Amino acid sequence: MTGTTTIVGGSLAGLRTAQQLRAKGYDGTLTLIGAERHLPYDRPPLSKQVLLGEWPEQQTYLVTAQQLADLRVDVRLGVAATGLDRERRLVTLADGNRVAYEHLVIATGSRPRAIPKPTSAPHVHTLRTLDDARLVAAKLAPGRRLIIIGAGFIGCEVASSAVARGAIVTLVSREPVLMPQFGPRVSDYLMSLHRGAGVDLVLGVDVESIGQTAGEVASVELTGGRVLHGDLVVVGIGAVPNVEWLAGSQLAGPDGVRVSRHGQTADAAIFALGDVSAWPCAGGSGFRRSEHWSHAVEQAKIVARAIVEGTSFDPGPAVPYAWSDQYGRKFQTVGQVSSALSQVVSANWDTADCQRHCLYLDHRGLVTGGLFIDSARAAGQLRRALQGQAGPVSRDSFALGA
Amino acid sequence: MIRVHVDLGLCQGFANCVMVAPEHIDLDENNKAVAVNDLFPDSDLSDLTEAAESCPAFAIRLERVEQ
Numbered sequence: 461m462t463g464t465t466t467i468v469g470g471s472l473a474g475l476r477t478a479q480q481l482r483a484k485g486y487d488g489t490l491t492l493i494g495a496e497r498h499l500p501y502d503r504p505p506l507s508k509q510v511l512l513g514e515w516p517e518q519q520t521y522l523v524t525a526q527q528l529a530d531l532r533v534d535v536r537l538g539v540a541a542t543g544l545d546r547e548r549r550l551v552t553l554a555d556g557n558r559v560a561y562e563h564l565v566i567a568t569g570s571r572p573r574a575i576p577k578p579t580s581a582p583h584v585h586t587l588r589t590l591d592d593a594r595l596v597a598a599k600l601a602p603g604r605r606l607i608i609i610g611a612g613f614i615g616c617e618v619a620s621s622a623v624a625r626g627a628i629v630t631l632v633s634r635e636p637v638l639m640p641q642f643g644p645r646v647s648d649y650l651m652s653l654h655r656g657a658g659v660d661l662v663l664g665v666d667v668e669s670i671g672q673t674a675g676e677v678a679s680v681e682l683t684g685g686r687v688l689h690g691d692l693v694v695v696g697i698g699a700v701p702n703v704e705w706l707a708g709s710q711l712a713g714p715d716g717v718r719v720s721r722h723g724q725t726a727d728a729a730i731f732a733l734g735d736v737s738a739w740p741c742a743g744g745s746g747f748r749r750s751e752h753w754s755h756a757v758e759q760a761k762i763v764a765r766a767i768v769e770g771t772s773f774d775p776g777p778a779v780p781y782a783w784s785d786q787y788g789r790k791f792q793t794v795g796q797v798s799s800a801l802s803q804v805v806s807a808n809w810d811t812a813d814c815q816r817h818c819l820y821l822d823h824r825g826l827v828t829g830g831l832f833i834d835s836a837r838a839a840g841q842l843r844r845a846l847q848g849q850a851g852p853v854s855r856d857s858f859a860l861g862a
Numbered sequence: 863m864i865r866v867h868v869d870l871g872l873c874q875g876f877a878n879c880v881m882v883a884p885e886h887i888d889l890d891e892n893n894k895a896v897a898v899n900d901l902f903p904d905s906d907l908s909d910l911t912e913a914a915e916s917c918p919a920f921a922i923r924l925e926r927v928e929q
Contacts, residue, residue, distance in 0.1 A: 476915075483911075754916070754918070757878075757916060761912075783918075785874075790893075792876075834893065836875030836876065837890075837891075840880040840881060840889060843877065843881050847881065
């Protein structure tokens with residue numbers, strides 16, 4: 461199949477779409493546009509192996525320049541897309557160039573949400589890019605005081621990595637417990653893990669402002685008047701989709717670019733995937749952005765196939781899957797997990813065992829999802845069962861053994 | 863034929879491969895991926911390729927074996 465496909469976004473989602481297109485025999489012109497100057501690289505290791513100083517940054521690269529050349533991908537790095545003209549099928553770039561397309565793939569990802577408070581300190585970081593990770597990693601050292609604002613996966617992983625580097629860590633969250641979405645048993649477990657590692661959890665408070673008291677020191681003022689002092693601050697309070705370049709295209713809203721089950725936007729020539737895209741929720745109610753590695757990989761297969769074959773195939777059910785590594789433990793969530801569902805924890809939950817899980821049950825007692833700690837085999841079993849059923853499963857339809 | 867190599871130092875038990883190729887790969891009691899057979903027929907190449915590509919740890923490598 462020939463044609464011209466332009467992929468905007470040079471990270472996992474964009475790269476995988478290019479690779480999948482070639483794997484499926486797409487013979488047309490492929491252009492990959494990336495705003496960062498780096499070759500496509502893998503983001504999950506940034507808050508883990510890169511912060512820990514275990515990996516040189518080259519190890520995060522997903523592909524070499526030679527491999528991209530072999531795939532006949534015209535790669536333009538370090539240049540952001542700034543506009544889209546759907547009528548003339550042109551993408552405008554920051555350097556003034558314009559790139560034509562027959563099919564366009566939007567994979568511009570997301571960026572950290574900025575803290576909506578006065579910030580005047582020089583040591584306030586986010587963690588999204590390789591350059592961010594390099595900066596923060598260089599500042600982590602034994603005895604350094606790190607204040608983390610936001611206790612999502614990123615905040616918790618940064619805490620874990622920073623503690624391992626000898627930093628003195630304070631984790632601030634407006635929620636009264638860690639990860640309330642998983643229910644009280646999981647929250648309690650996570651809080652004991654962080655506290656056991658020496659992290660000071662400051663919960664149920666909001667940040668008033670971030671300033672600088674003396675010299676190089678950052679100070680974080682909290683609601684109620686308490687002030688935390690640190691050597692650096694990392695803010696991890698969620699991400700927003702990179703859709704500004706699509707202004708006027710009528711494809712993007714505040715929740716990202718909405719697409720069909722095939723990743724197709726309201727414009728049949730334009731697809732979107734990865735963090736920037738909002739896919740239909742299971743059950744058909746609403747759209748949801750999902751910022752997870754496996755989703756981008758699965759969506760790339762669907763989008764590439766849709767470009768090559770058209771959209772008559774069944775893309776199958778997408779089972780949510782995410783993971784997090786903290787304090788040497790692997791957390792995996794599969795399917796729908798929510799504190800609004802009933803939770804059943806494994807019998808060993810209160811023991812010293814590392815391997816454990818919490819299942820989430822709907823009103824019929826069927827399993828909608830699970831959270832697994834160092835129990836990948838069981839997580840995989842549940843994922844397969846949910847995928848096979850395309851809905852909640854009975855508890856005896858998958859094995860929970862170690 | 864195709865042989866599946868799992869780098870156990872890299873494998874972190876994401877189980878993505880098991881999702882994609884349950885007939886070919888399983889996780890052992892240490893949550894590490896293992897191929898269920900020593901060799902697979904060439905007709906399984908597409909499933910196995912997909913399994914390797916789905917691995918977030920890039921721990922799976924496929925080898926062509928001449929019989």
